[in-house]
Every structure is written in C-alpha cells, then in structure tokens.
Amino acid sequence: MVERSRSRRPTIIDVAERAGVSKSTAARALAGSSNITDETRERVVKAAAAVGYERNHLAVGMRSGRSGMLGLVIPDIANPFWAEVARGAQDRAARAGASLLVFSSDWDPEAEATHLRTLRRARVDGAIVNPVSDSFDDLDRFGMPCVFIGSSAERYPDISSVGSDITQAVRLGLDHLMSKGHVAPALILGPKSRLARARFLRAVHEHFVERDLDPGVLAVEDGEYTVEGGREAMRRLLAQPRVGHLAVFAANDMMALGAMMAVRDAGLDCPRDVSILGFDGIPSGEFAWPGLTTIAKPGRDIGERAVEGLFDEIEHRPEHRRIYMPCRLLERGSLADLSVAAPQRIAGAGRN
Amino acid sequence: MVERSRSRRPTIIDVAERAGVSKSTAARALAGSSNITDETRERVVKAAAAVGYERNHLAVGMRSGRSGMLGLVIPDIANPFWAEVARGAQDRAARAGASLLVFSSDWDPEAEATHLRTLRRARVDGAIVNPVSDSFDDLDRFGMPCVFIGSSAERYPDISSVGSDITQAVRLGLDHLMSKGHVAPALILGPKSRLARARFLRAVHEHFVERDLDPGVLAVEDGEYTVEGGREAMRRLLAQPRVGHLAVFAANDMMALGAMMAVRDAGLDCPRDVSILGFDGIPSGEFAWPGLTTIAKPGRDIGERAVEGLFDEIEHRPEHRRIYMPCRLLERGSLADLSVAAPQRIAGAGRN
C-alpha cells in the first residue's frame, strides 16, 4: 500500500533515504540505466513504490531542457476535422511519452500569436501549427521547432509540413465523377485569398488538360468555407441556365451540405436532379440524406505524421519534408450514376 | 528588434546583466510588483524586450509548486460533444492564463489511469475527468485536485462535479413531445450498466407520476450509445405491433440518428410515420434529413464551469458543489405535430 503524505509529494530524496542510498544512486536506479547492482535497484524501486514516488517532470524539464510536451495550435478543436487531427497527434505523442498542449486560434492571427507565446513559455519541445494567415512575415514568432499543417504551409519553404494531397484528392474526385457520367462538374470553392483554393483549382486544370478537355467550361462559385457559404454558392449555381443533370464538386463538406440544403430549398432532389461531391470526410456527411459522397482527408494520420515530423525537427534530423497524405473516396448516396442506370435519362434528366 | 541567440534562450540573468541590475531586481521588475523605481523597471522591461526574454514556466512551476497547467481526460476528443467540452475548458483556462493538457481515454480504465499518472508527473495543478468506469474504488489514483464531468460522478460524493441537468432535459423533452401530441413516447436508452440511464429513466418516471400517468406503459429498448445501437433498438421497436404514429425519445443523438436510419430502412418516413427526439445536440443532427430535434447539452458551458470548479478546488475553496447545467431544446424537423394537423390521430397515437 502506498503511504501518501498529506502535505508534500515525495521526491527522489525521500526514495533515496528510504532505500538507504544517495539520491544519485536512486536516480540511476529509477532511470534504469547503467552501473547498478540488481539488488540496489530493486531496493530503490521498492522504496519508490512504497512512498508513491512520481518523477517530477517540471524538474526533469528544467535540468534536461526537454519538457516532454508538444503544442498544437489549430483553428478550432470543436471542428470535427481538427478534432481528428488533434486525436491523431495526441495518440502519437502519448505513444512517445509526450503530452499535448492544445489551443484553438479561431482563425485569429492575434490569438495564434498569443498561444505560441504561451507554448514558448511552457517550454514545449516543439509545436504543430495550422497557420491561420496565408501570409505572415515574422517566422521568428515561433522560436521553437515547428511543423505546419495545411496548404498555407507551402509559403514557408524552411518549415516542414504535413497536409492532405489535394492533387490526388481532386483527381480521385474527378475520376469518380467521370465514372458516373459527370464530365463537367461545377465547382464550389473557398475564398480567393486561400492558398488551398489555388491548389484545388490547379489540380482540376491539370486533370482536364491531361484528358484534352477544356477546364474553361467549368462553372465556378466562391464562398466562405461554411454551410451558409455553400448554400449561397449553390443558389447562384441553380440560378444559372443549364441543360441536364447538374454535378457539383465542393471544396469542403460543410459547403457541400449547405449546397444540399439549397437543392432541397429549390424543390429539387439530390441525387436525382443534382449530384454533390464533398471534400473533408466529416461525420455529419454520413447522416445527411442522401449520405454525402466525399473525399475524406486522413485527419488522424495527418496529426500522427505531424508529430513524427516534429520529433525529427526536435532531434535535429531536419528532413524538412513536405508530406502529402493521400485521401480516399467515401461513397455514399449523393451522386447519381448517369452512366449505367438509364442512358435515356441522361438526355432527359434535369429538365429544369 | 529582438536579438535571438542561436544557441540559448535568454534567462532573467541575461536581462539583469543587460539592464545592469541584479537578477532579483529584474525579477521584481518583471513581476510588476513592489519596491521598484519606475526608471529601473523601465530599464529592465526594455532589456527583456531587447533580448527577447520569455519567462520559463518550468522554472516558475518548480519554484512555486504551480505549473499553470490543467489536465483534461475525456473519452474521445474526436467525439463532437467532448470536443465542445474541451473547447470550453480550453477557453476558460486560457482566460486565466492556464494551459490544458488533453487526453482521450477511449472508455478504457487502464488508459485513463495512465493518463492520470502522466498528468501527475507533469505536475498539473488539477484535472478534469470524465470517469470512464461507473465504479472504481481507489480515489487515490487521482492525487491532485479534481473535478468530474458526467453522471458517473454521482458516485463520488467527495469530488465536485459538473454535468448536464438530465432531469430538466428529460422534462423539457417530454413536455415538448406532449405539446406536439405525443403522450407515450418509446424510449431508446443506453446500456443498463450506465448511471446516466438510471437518471434518465428516473426523470421520466417522475414526470409521468406527477401528471398521474402510468410510466409502465412506455416501451423501452436498450442499446449501445452508437448509431448501430440506435438502429437496432429502433428495428426492435418497429417490429412490435402498434397503432398509429410512433414517437421515440432517444438518450443520445447518435442513437437517434441510427433510429432515423432504421425508419428509412423500414420504408417509413420521419416525421410522418415516426417522430424522433434526440439528446446531445451534436452538429450532425442539423444535417440529417429531417433535421434532428434534440435536447442540446451545453458542452462548452460544462467545460468552462468545470475549469472554474477546478480553480476553486485548487485554491482550497472546497465548495464541493454538484453543478447541473440546464439543457435546451433544439427544434428541427424530426417531430410530427399531431396536436394541430389532425386531432383525430391523437386518439390512435402511442397506445403501445
């Protein structure tokens, strides 16, 4: 049974005294390292258990310069994608015996700066950051080993980063759309200021050019990365004159769900009249009706790889690698199959 | 401009030297405390800015016994409800200048114990825990100020806790159901082992008894707190003979969404044939079709209050309070209104 003093947490000195050795010996025994008699080690370990000793990581950190803590600064932990990233990072860190300090920046550069300062003061060994601003000059604001997550990381060639492979994801999506007979999907994209938008668009263009198709014919609508943004974008799309079935590739699941609402608002049916493909893989897509077919980003894997990259950075193995994690297709019900079901419907579909 | 040494982070001694004072004076100046000439203080502050000094919280923690960090152990940060709790806790902690160490236990008591040990070693000032097991004996495993979250906290009278007010939530739900003409809803509850289930059921009974109704007539199905659990429970419910419209009150939104799927699987329509009321307020409910009417738990508020309670605990203001946060109704589209549309249907409704 553990004797727990009411007043003070036991230190290694308490352990040493109880074991009848010096604190150096006790430390060595507990570190499991070299030059210790098995008998002495056992005595120390027993004493440690008896007094309920638990190594003080603050003191260890002070002495070694390693706190065993990592920072994670993401836009919002309550956002399902970022929660997945956090979960992956947390699991990977825990497996390496590290802890994770989590902060949400709410897409606010000032909050981000505050949190980074807090992390530096806490002497975290390094930080994983999704930079909220697409452009900021002063990389000194980090002042510790860092790994970036997301597309905006591209702007900082000196910092290694982990993100999803947007190019692969877009190709996956377009191929799937084509396999279902949707040759020229409309695009619902994010704000022009965001780097991810350019990446998405570039991938679409490449894919079309490779197939000798003209990407110029594609309708494009921009919006905020929100349900409302997608809803409005879809409204504008539906207001345009068109022939036949309408297929939409949204750059974000929230927008896709918003688009789905707009379709319903307009008295149309998804997937009968409009097909919608999302991008993210958030859980809500599963419960929508129809289920949202989407390209899922591997949020958890991204978090894990970011931690691994951060360890590399901390150990001064500066691979400075830019890692793009592959995405995968989540096929649910929001895409009509124009290719097989009813060829005659292709002509007649979407009479509106 | 900040001079940042390649090698070493500046300490208070660097600041003191640059300002031409002793480290005691520098510390006093930076602490903003007593007995310092304005001129000296200014010189120190300038020197600190010049060398880019940032107080080492590890050292502060060692010296003061306060690390400025709090622990949060929840089942799964990737679960939307817990992510909300984490967000609230994080914001409240940040407002008090504290950082949050987040861990996911995955409903595994062993993982929970490991994380608590890690938190103790990190010398967090306290921890917020959702105890995964409904019963565990050894409260010593905490060994630091603690606040519990959730129903299972009820078993530990010595530890203050924060949770949602299940009684109020159930009444709110039942009142709303009755106002829509659903007098005897079927219940989809969690596993019998969970304390929350008993709380829920007790609240239902009280509510019925107060109205001189017999709670014995209510159909009850149990299941895991998952989509699949809800789906199966609903399947069993639909297999029972019944007359008229079926109303269901699920103890959890995931189960409610699963139930909605089962309704669709059976070729029925929600809310035309079956009304479903959920409990949690997860975002996915908004995107389901129809939108899930539900009782929303104030996850964020719970996280905030838990941190406040933890501060009380740390400051030895042992209020030992049991706080129940009120829930609110989120009205969407999954409930049929039998009271106005077709009064004659009420007679036939919910006889089962």
Add this chain to the structure above:
DNA sequence: AGCGCTCGCGGTAACGTTCCCATGCGTGGA
C-alpha cells in the same frame, strides 16, 4: 605480488526562477 582498470556509489553543481534576508543610502524627526 603489484599495478591498473572497472564497477558501484556518493557528492556536488547546475538548470531558471522566486522569496527571504541583508545591506546601504537617504530622509525625517527628536
């Protein structure tokens, strides 16, 4: 048998901070 090496252990310094106490100077009152 003697020398040297290895091994087990103890002592001490150092990490960066804050707090307590001492010191010295200036000022006001008797």
Add this chain to the structure above:
DNA sequence: TCCACGCATGGGAACGTTACCGCGAGCGCT
C-alpha cells in the same frame, strides 16, 4: 546632529532532477 526607519537593491538559498567527477574496493593480468 544623530539615530532610526523606510525603501531600493543585491546576495543567496531552495524547488527536484540529472550529469559529471571522484573515490574506494575488487579483480584480473603481468
């Protein structure tokens, strides 16, 4: 004019840990 008090500052210890160095004993090799 002298003493006492207050205030700004400096010096040192302590928080708990680990790394380094040194010492003594034992053992093996020449």
